[in-house]
Amino acid sequence: MCDRKYAILGTGALGGFYGAKLQKAGLDVHFLLRSDYEHVSQYGLLIESKEGDFTLSQVNAYQYVEKMPQCDVVVVALKTTQNYLLPELLPPIVKDGGVVLVLQNGLGIEEEIAQIVGNVSIISGLCFLCSNKVGQGHIRHLDYGLITLGEYVPGYHSVGITDRMQQIADDFSSAGIAIELAEDLLLARWKKLVWNIPYNGLSVILNATTDELMADVYTCRLVEQLMFEVAAGANSYGRNIPDSFIQKMLDYTLKMKPYRTSMKIDYDACRPLEVEAIFGNPLRKARAAGINLLQISCIYDQLKFLDTKNQRQY
Ligand SMILES: NC(=O)C1=CN([C@@H]2O[C@H](COP(=O)(O)OP(=O)(O)OC[C@H]3O[C@@H](n4cnc5c(N)ncnc54)[C@H](OP(=O)(O)O)[C@@H]3O)[C@@H](O)[C@H]2O)C=CC1
Ligand SMILES: CC(C)(CO)C(=O)C(=O)O
CATH class of the missing domain: 1.10.1040.10 (N-(1-d-carboxylethyl)-l-norvaline Dehydrogenase; domain 2)
Known part of the structure; x- marks a missing residue:
């Protein structure tokens, strides 16, 4: 089992689903929440999934990043409309030399993140997932789940498959999440x-x-x-x-x-x-x-x- 610590920034439909799968597989996962914080601290997370329902009765839940440990991999799973918060949220929790893993839809997000944190790798995952948050700490995974990972470098030059991508792919695969590696993130x-x-x-x-x-x-x-x-x-x-x-x-x-x-x-x-x-x-x-x-x-x-x-x- 790897000793990489994961943070999930935004425990919603996507972050809640993948984060819970990682924890279930034995990884050390720390969840940042907003409106569901009290509920999830008390009752944990409930995942309904066509791959099998499960509950995590205890999770590391946080309301503030300042209380979170520094993590090797920080998963950005907020809606992009909340990305204006990243300058406050990212620097305190990403380890020097760590990875920011962006699992959001859209284009150009990596360039914004590179302006906020230095000395980290930025890897993105394009998620073919149908998942909804249907209640407090309650995620309903409807279908799919494949993540295509690619690493960012300034200018979006194609960097091929890096060791860091492979490590993250191994962690996610160990949690039963399908991963594909892309040589060209753009x-x-x-x-x-x-x-x-x-x-x-x-x-x-x-x-x-x-x-x-x-x-x-x-x-x-x-x-x-x-x-x-x-x-x-x-x-x-x-x-x-x-x-x-x-x-x-x-x-x-x-x-x-x-x-x-x-x-x-x-x-x-x-x-x-x-x-x-x-x-x-x-x-x-x-x-x-x-x-x-x-x-x-x-x-x-x-x-x-x-x-x-x-x-x-x-
Ligand atoms: N859902 C899906 O199947 C897919 C989603 N995506 C992409 O993934 C990204 C996330 O989407 P999705 O998971 O659906 O969105 P959700 O709205 O379900 O999840 C985002 C979560 O972030 C939380 N949040 C917002 N602001 C803060 C804050 N300041 N501190 C802590 N938590 C905060 C929200 O909390 P609160 O509950 O309080 O609102 C919410 O739970 C988007 O870019 C989306 O396009 C991509 C493919 C599929
Ligand atoms: C294509 C889809 C619906 C999942 O298959 C998706 O990934 C999305 O909503 O962004």
């Missing part, structure tokens, strides 16, 4: 956006689940066009997303159980939407490389309008 991030941009965006704008978007010829066409635009964005950075990958994402979603995307869940709960990380950053990156992603830009403007209106109502 390519992996754009590939994840092939799914998130059309489905997250359209689910909110059109008030639709994934199966509804796939069942209609017009929305299906829109999804596909958006996917091709994401591929054009990747291409502006010299990354090739083949047409076969787009077909794979369409087939994958057709086979998926009807799903309300995480952005739609946030919208329905009047929580802020991850518009900047998932739409704004890719648009700005592509623009900086000289291309305008017109359809994605149109989705972005509508989401900004809906997000602002939703927040005002709240």
